[in-house]
Amino acid sequence: MTVWDRPEPPTRPAPLDRERIVAAAIALADEGGLEAVSLRKVAARLDAGPMRLYGYISTKEELFDLMVDEVHAEILPEEEPGDWREALHVLAHRTRQAALRHEWLADLLGGRPALGPNALAVTEATLAALDGVADLDTVMRAVETVSAYFTGAIRREIAHLRAERATGLSEREWQRASGPHVMRMLATGRFPALAKVVHDGTDVDAEASFATGLDWVLDAVAAKLARPPA
Amino acid sequence: MTVWDRPEPPTRPAPLDRERIVAAAIALADEGGLEAVSLRKVAARLDAGPMRLYGYISTKEELFDLMVDEVHAEILPEEEPGDWREALHVLAHRTRQAALRHEWLADLLGGRPALGPNALAVTEATLAALDGVADLDTVMRAVETVSAYFTGAIRREIAHLRAERATGLSEREWQRASGPHVMRMLATGRFPALAKVVHDGTDVDAEASFATGLDWVLDAVAAKLARPPA
């Protein structure tokens, strides 16, 4: 049995780790949305069989959890905030930016408790910035209220963005020109207030409206922090 | 060919309509979550083949849209609100109640623009209640900010509820006793602020915290409505 007879040994499988798996999944999701992420396709990107992944994750949901946590690394601000308000402001905007980079994040945001190390680090940084400005319960209420706002706002923004992209029109144009269903509804006269909005409303910049709503909520929080709960 | 030779004609298929289809889908989702809704199972509930549904909907996503709109019929308040604040308050709470009855709503809320007749009616009622209290842009900002808040808050509440149900423990107990991962993280000392919260925080009633956050946001809106934008 000379060398010439022996086939070259099969290239050892490329080493795997969660990091590479998550990176592949995120790449897939960035390109084709969450539904483009299948264990088979993720594995294929890594020149592996689908079952190989089950050594690193035990369910597809866990993969999603890892993806969400990975993005939280992008969300974590790199420098200390000046005060609590800046901290919450920056957190909201960085989350939004991350969602614009990774639109699938909108589908996952708030869908499950985020307990990965990066998500915990983000929470820690936020709580640290609010430490001492009020009693614990008030601080929690503040953080949760603000995150509820930006979670919901981001979800809606991405949903509208997708709808626009699907029709190729801005939403208001679409409502007016290409949304025959909505137009028919408005034409019935059963929705006068809505009709006024569609007719007279101005298209507002998504980021501006996000920022404005956020400021309102932050104002509300400021008011509560100033005067501790009755 | 006597009667005896001829088989009885097959019972004509039960008549279908979207209402019955959506009702079956909602029942399925109420029992087993969104993932329990498959076109095959919905059709089976109606003694029909899966393909029959395609006469009424052309995609599974459309079925979800119909389900969401159907629930909006439960959300629409039956009586006129006293003022704008009550309108938004009631809208938020009714949406939350609907999500508690139909937990799958949390997975869909905000995921796509809601343009069905019932959703439009809800929007119309809300806008009508705010008509005239400020200029159109401010009104829109108010509605969107409040809905962003309660959308996000509902999603988080349902997510926590599911997590608790999955472990059989309240979240704080779970973090303390049965969430070894989180406990190990806290033990590292890298999350002092978070540790304080887990250690000292009190379990708060979900509804109360929802209501409190909502009141804060409504206070903020009130402040902006009083003083039109600079």
Next chain:
DNA sequence: ATTTTCCGGAGACGGTGTATCGCAACAGTA
């Protein structure tokens, strides 16, 4: 009564997440 139209449903296709299990490559031992 005959033809035409139409629609429900059987089957197929290409995918999915996951369980099972045999095999082959390594590590450790005699």
Next chain:
DNA sequence: TACTGTTGCGATACACCGTCTCCGGAAAAT
């Protein structure tokens, strides 16, 4: 060096999914 034990990869399999195609038979039209 020969053997053995363990580990973990990956082929195969299963049950199910959303959706397409197409055929048979009932209803409607002639």
